[in-house]
Amino acid sequence: MLRQLASKRLITQRIQILPRFYHEKVIDHFNNPRNVGSFDKNDPAVGTGLVGAPACGDVMKLQIKVDDTTGEIVDARFKTFGCGSAIASSSVATEWVKGKQMEEVMTIKNTEIAKHLSLPPVKLHCSMLAEDAIKAAVKDYKTKRAKSNVDSEAEPAVKAAQA
Amino acid sequence: MASKLQLCVRRLSTLRKHCCFPSSSSSSFLVRSRSLLIQPSRTINHHSSIHSPPLSRTFYSSPLLNINSTDTEGPAAIDYRSLLQEGEFHSLADSTIHDLQEKLEEYGDTVQIDGFDIDYGNEVLTLKLGDLGTYVLNKQSPNRQLWLSSPVSGPSRFDWDQNAQAWVYRRTKANLLKVLESEMGQLFGEPIKLA
Numbered sequence: 001m002l003r004q005l006a007s008k009r010l011i012t013q014r015i016q017i018l019p020r021f022y023h024e025k026v027i028d029h030f031n032n033p034r035n036v037g038s039f040d041k042n043d044p045a046v047g048t049g050l051v052g053a054p055a056c057g058d059v060m061k062l063q064i065k066v067d068d069t070t071g072e073i074v075d076a077r078f079k080t081f082g083c084g085s086a087i088a089s090s091s092v093a094t095e096w097v098k099g100k101q102m103e104e105v106m107t108i109k110n111t112e113i114a115k116h117l118s119l120p121p122v123k124l125h126c127s128m129l130a131e132d133a134i135k136a137a138v139k140d141y142k143t144k145r146a147k148s149n150v151d152s153e154a155e156p157a158v159k160a161a162q163a
Numbered sequence: 164m165a166s167k168l169q170l171c172v173r174r175l176s177t178l179r180k181h182c183c184f185p186s187s188s189s190s191s192f193l194v195r196s197r198s199l200l201i202q203p204s205r206t207i208n209h210h211s212s213i214h215s216p217p218l219s220r221t222f223y224s225s226p227l228l229n230i231n232s233t234d235t236e237g238p239a240a241i242d243y244r245s246l247l248q249e250g251e252f253h254s255l256a257d258s259t260i261h262d263l264q265e266k267l268e269e270y271g272d273t274v275q276i277d278g279f280d281i282d283y284g285n286e287v288l289t290l291k292l293g294d295l296g297t298y299v300l301n302k303q304s305p306n307r308q309l310w311l312s313s314p315v316s317g318p319s320r321f322d323w324d325q326n327a328q329a330w331v332y333r334r335t336k337a338n339l340l341k342v343l344e345s346e347m348g349q350l351f352g353e354p355i356k357l358a
Contacts, residue, residue: 055305111317121297124318125310 022084023118029088034095037077039063044148047141049133058082058126060090062133064097066141073097073105078133085123089113089130102138247323252307255323259309259330260288260300263343266357274351295350298343309339315346 022030038061039046045066052059059082065075076094080087092113097105110127113119119127247255264283267290271279278293290298296314303310309321309330321330321339330339340357348354 053305056303114317121299121312121314124312125320128318 025117026084026088026119029091029117030084033078033087033091035075035077035091035098036079038079039065039075039077044068044144045141047137047139047144049136049138049140051132051136052082052129054081058086058129060086060129060133062090062093062130062137064137064141066102068145071102073100073102083123083126085117085119086126086129088117089119089126090133092116093130093134097134102141105134106138108134247307249304249307252304252323253302256302256309257286259339260286260302263300263357264288266355270347270351270355274353276351292350311339311342313342313346315350316342 039048041048041063043065045068047064047066049062049064050060058080060078060080062078063076064073066072067074076097078090078094080090093108096108096113108131110124110131113127113130114124117127260283264281267281271281276292276295278291280289280291282289282291287299287301290300292298292314297312298314299310299312301310302308303320306320307323311319311321313319319332319335319337319342321332323329324331327338331337332339332342344355344357347357
């Protein structure tokens with residue numbers, strides 16, 4: 001009995017020596033990531049943001065599916081290569097963009113993501129990458145929209161020329 | 164002693180994820196001996212960062228969408244002539260970090276902040292200001308950038324501007340030393356000079 005108590009105390013003491021550990025929200029997002037996956041990037045309603053570089057350790061791909069008529073983001077998916085904080089940041093980002101207008105999500109700040117996940121100073125850059133991924137996805141969607149509008153405008157002009 | 168070793172190993176592994184080690188081709192002996200500790204990542208980085216900008220960029224379908232372009236307002240073409248050579252980057256970055264460390268250590272003697280602590284390990288400068296927060300400054304070699312994490316302004320990434328001869332954050336045009344001077348001046352309660 002005494003030996004059991006003594007060894008238990010030793011174990012708790014050893015655990016207390018560990019100075020760093022992930023916040024439970026980060027662990028939750030890592031173990032149960034929300035919205036993992038991808039959309040067809042050729043779908044005109046989909047915007048894809050790809051940020052980061054493997055050499056730096058983190059790559060994030062965040063995709064949004066937008067309702068053309070209302071400008072609302074109806075769905076989002078992400079795939080991230082990197083540390084637990086990067087994965088959690090992009091997972092939180094996909095949760096936060098769903099059901100919001102595109103203009104609204106452009107105002108999501110990395111500081112909010114970092115505060116939500118209680119990221120340590122060294123991992124704040126992951127939240128910045130997530131913010132960049134959101135912005136890149138919205139930008140990509142807008143570019144695609146603009147390009148398809150230009151193409152559809154050019155068509156009637158061609159038809160008129162042929163007629 | 165064992166716990167200190169654990170601390171070091173853990174720190175190395177978190178840093179490995181956070182900052183990349185330079186390729187062996189142009190690193191100094193000191194860096195080479197340090198990178199020997201992290202054998203596996205060295206080979207990976209060697210392949211991906213030997214001519215670091217082009218190789219990592221050709222991986223993507225959209226070549227302009229990378230960490231450099233996210234630091235400007237929109238996707239901007241990278242001016243390769245302005246990119247630093249690796250050796251130059253390391254000597255510039257190292258001297259900046261060392262100068263900062265010396266100046267901050269001097270201020271540490273005079274400034275009255277509870278829990279003031281400066282640590283430099285594995286090319287990462289960590290400045291703890293107790294309850295006021297922690298600053299972390301490190302090199303991001305593949306991008307030739309200095310990354311700063313500030314309790315006041317969050318994360319920022321500084322590139323070397325040849326014309327200004329200073330580290331500049333492209334998005335806000337902020338100068339690294341000026342940012343630190345103004346933020347820390349407010350935190351310390353007295354103006355400081357870091358230049």
